[in-house]
Amino acid sequence: MNKEVEIRIQKVVLNGEINIPENATGVVLFCHGSGSDRNSPRNRYVAKKLHKRGFGTFLFDLLTPEENKSVSNRFDIDLITSRLMAATDWFQENMKASYPIGYFGASTGAASALWAAANLGNRIVAMVSRGGRPDLALPVLPDITACTQLIVGSFDYFVLGYNEQAYEMLNCKKDLKIVRDASHLFEEPGKLEEVADITVDWFTKHLHTREVSGLSATNYVYRQYK
Numbered sequence: 001m002n003k004e005v006e007i008r009i010q011k012v013v014l015n016g017e018i019n020i021p022e023n024a025t026g027v028v029l030f031c032h033g034s035g036s037d038r039n040s041p042r043n044r045y046v047a048k049k050l051h052k053r054g055f056g057t058f059l060f061d062l063l064t065p066e067e068n069k070s071v072s073n074r075f076d077i078d079l080i081t082s083r084l085m086a087a088t089d090w091f092q093e094n095m096k097a098s099y100p101i102g103y104f105g106a107s108t109g110a111a112s113a114l115w116a117a118a119n120l121g122n123r124i125v126a127m128v129s130r131g132g133r134p135d136l137a138l139p140v141l142p143d144i145t146a147c148t149q150l151i152v153g154s155f156d157y158f159v160l161g162y163n164e165q166a167y168e169m170l171n172c173k174k175d176l177k178i179v180r181d182a183s184h185l186f187e188e189p190g191k192l193e194e195v196a197d198i199t200v201d202w203f204t205k206h207l208h209t210r211e212v213s214g215l216s217a218t219n220y221v222y223r224q225y226k
Contacts, residue, residue: 007060009086012067016060016087019051026100026125026207027056029091031084031116033107033131034074037061042185042192043106046130049196055203056099060087062109077136080112085119092123102207103127103146104199107184111136118143126206128199131159131184134166141166147173147206151195153182173206 001020006013017038020027028050032040038059047057062083067073088101101124105113110132117124118140126147134141134150148170152163160178167176177198182191 001056005060007087007090009083009090012064014061014064014083014087016058018056018058018091019047020056020099021051021054023054024056024099025054026102026203027058027091028102028104028203028207029058029084029088030060031080031103031105031109031113032059032062033109036106036109037063037068040106042130043104045192046104046196046199049200050203053200053204055102055200055207058087058091062112075108077108077111077115080109081115081119084112084116088116088120088123100125100207102203104130105132106130108133108136110134114144114148115140117146117148121145125208126203128202129163130195130199131156131186133159133162135162138166138169141169142171144170144172147202148175149198149202150174150176151198152176152178153184153186153191154178154180155182156184159184175202 003018005016007016030043032043038061050057062080063073103113110129113127114134114137117127122145124146128149130151150163152160179191179194182188186192186195
């Protein structure tokens with residue numbers, strides 16, 4: 001399955017693309033960083049790698065074109081989190097098959113993915129943060145149950161510190177992977193490929209069907225989008 005969709009959320013329409021190989025073993029939803037959208041070349045590269053290993057992907061815009069003109073919207077973690085959670089609900093309600101769900105978050109989008117994973121509990125089985133800002137999700141890190149992989153470049157000094165702090169706070173199955181000689185966007189030769197390989201390996205190991213118990217006991221303010 002490969003199709004473009006429109007998601008109606010919070011009185012707006014967001015565009016998305018679902019790509020699910022035959023016999024997919026799980027689906028990964030992407031939460032891109034500020035100023036980006038579903039056409040992010042780095043995220044699409046990772047998505048293609050996931051397709052080759054039998055995983056589906058769901059890439060979608062978190063903001064409308066008009067909303068994206070506002071810098072404050074791009075960094076509104078509350079808003080992006082609510083959109084990601086609503087898109088997760090939309091996907092699970094509209095797909096004919098039930099798939100284990102994972103998140104792939106980049107930069108500030110990783111913070112929203114962490115907030116959403118804490119809110120949705122066992123509904124999110126595994127997640128990967130690429131150059132993420134987990135410092136923007138510190139209050140909920142101990143509540144996350146999804147198997148969580150943190151990937152950060154060794155030259156991304158401030159973000160590396162944030163990820164080392166977050167790693168200590170996580171109580172779930174976790175890993176911190178530091179990519180040597182890589183900066184924040186992994187633009188150095190071969191580094192994005194390394195990120196993709198690490199990501200695929202993590203989801204291969206951890207994105208499997210498990211018992212789903214619904215939302216976590218703590219329902220954070222982001223559930224207000226309902």
